[in-house]
Each structure stands twice: as C-alpha cells, then as structure tokens.
Amino acid sequence: MKRIAISLAALTLGAVAAPLGALAEIAPGDVQFDDYGAVETSLTGSSGNADEGRKIMTEKSLGNCVSCHAAEAYADVPFHGEVGPWLDGAGSRWTEAELRGLVINPKKTFEGTVMPAFYKVDGFNRPGDAYTGKAAPADLPPILSAEQVEDVVAYLMTLKDE
Ligand code: HEC
Numbered sequence: 001m002k003r004i005a006i007s008l009a010a011l012t013l014g015a016v017a018a019p020l021g022a023l024a025e026i027a028p029g030d031v032q033f034d035d036y037g038a039v040e041t042s043l044t045g046s047s048g049n050a051d052e053g054r055k056i057m058t059e060k061s062l063g064n065c066v067s068c069h070a071a072e073a074y075a076d077v078p079f080h081g082e083v084g085p086w087l088d089g090a091g092s093r094w095t096e097a098e099l100r101g102l103v104i105n106p107k108k109t110f111e112g113t114v115m116p117a118f119y120k121v122d123g124f125n126r127p128g129d130a131y132t133g134k135a136a137p138a139d140l141p142p143i144l145s146a147e148q149v150e151d152v153v154a155y156l157m158t159l160k161d162e
Contacts, residue, residue: 025146028104028121037108038097043119043146053155056148063118063144063152073159084115089161099156103149118144118152 026043033039042048057065058077070080071087090099102109105117119142144152 028119028142031104031119033101033105033108034097036098037101037105037110038095039101039104040097042150043100043104044150046150048147048150048152048154050151050154050158052148053151053153056144056152057155062148065152068115071159087156087159089159091157091159092161094156096153096157100149100153103144103152103156116143118142119146119149 024045026041031039031043032041054074056062058074060067060079065087066074066077066080068081068084069087070082073088094102098109102115104119106113106115107117121140121142
C-alpha cells in the first residue's frame with residue numbers, strides 16, 4: 001500500500017519533478033519526520049556533494065542561508081545576517097538526520113521559527129488564496145530540490161567543532 005501511495009504522489013508531482021529526472025526522489029509531501037523533526041532517509045537515496053552545498057548556502061539566489069546565519073567556515077562571504085545561530089559546529093551539535101529535517105522543514109524541530117522550510121510545497125498562505133477560503137494549489141516547486149537539500153546537509157556535516 002505504501003508503495004502505491006508513493007507512486008501516486010510521484011505521479012502528481014511528476015509534472016514538476018520529471019524534467020529533472022528525479023524519479024527515485026522522496027517528494028516533499030512524502031517526507032517522514034520522527035517525533036523530533038529528524039529525517040533519516042536521504043531524499044535522493046545517496047549522499048550530497050558538500051562543495052555544492054556550500055555554494056547553495058552562500059549564494060543569494062539559492063539557499064541564501066547567509067542572510068540569517070554567519071559562520072567562520074564561510075567568513076569570506078559578505079553580508080552575513082545574525083537572525084539565526086552561527087553554524088560553526090552544526091555538524092557536531094546535530095546528527096545528519098536532524099540536519100536534514102532542519103533544512104526540509106525547521107518548524108518540525110523549532111516550532112514557530114522564522115527559518116523557512118526549504119523542501120515543502122503545501123501549507124503556505126499564498127497571495128490570491130487568502131480570501132477564497134480554499135486550499136492553495138500545490139503548484140509551486142520547493143525552494144531547494146531534493147539533491148540541493150542533500151548537498152546542503154553534506155556541507156553542514158563538515159562544520160565540526162575544533
Ligand atoms: C529567515 C532566517 C533564516 C534563514 C534564511 C535560514 N535560517 Fe536556519 N535558522 C534560523 C533561526 C532563527 C534558527 C534558530 C531556530 C529558532 O530558534 O528559531 C535557525 C536554525 C538553524 C540550524 C540549527 C542551528 C544550530 O543550533 O546549530 C541550522 C543547522 C540551520 N538553521 C541551517 C540553515 C540552512 C542550511 C539554511 C539555508 C538553506 C538556513 N538555516 C536558512 C533562521 C534562518
């Protein structure tokens with residue numbers, strides 16, 4: 001049954017995901033969080049590329065994590081915000097599963113946080129839906145792709161203490 005549910009969801013999202021060749025990916029609506037907001041399974045089924053993850057985190061057009069998080073590890077990147085905690089040592093404070101959960105949807109770990117969910121397509125209040133009382137159509141792609149989430153997690157895991 002679970003298999004069937006997953007392939008149905010994959011079909012629904014196929015229009016978005018198929019051009020990226022992302023058939024084995026876990027779709028945003030199928031992510032399984034544990035009670036503390038961690039996600040054990042890689043969204044792509046493999047580990048990410050830490051170098052790509054650093055780019056995604058520090059380039060404004062991508063993850064733009066630097067607008068809220070500073071770190072010694074990327075002190076060469078200008079315009080750090082400090083709304084969120086410094087990320088040095090994040091790879092020691094958190095497990096890979098916890099970091100994955102944080103990037104996918106930090107609200108599962110920190111209720112009411114201002115940090116955005118980077119792999120989520122529903123549950124947003126969108127312009128145009130506000131007065132209709134209808135659910136927003138699930139047609140916006142997530143901010144980061146499954147592969148980009150795994151790249152970011154791989155980079156965060158390199159930010160160890162000492
Ligand atoms: C709008 C600001 C904002 C953005 C953008 C943002 N974060 Fe956060 N983040 C926060 C805040 C605030 C917290 C602290 C949690 C809380 O109490 O709300 C946090 C917490 C975290 C933590 C846990 C910190 C710790 O204690 O070690 C990690 C890891 C993290 N963010 C990673 C990221 C990554 C990776 C990105 C980009 C893909 C990102 N954040 C983008 C605001 C942000």
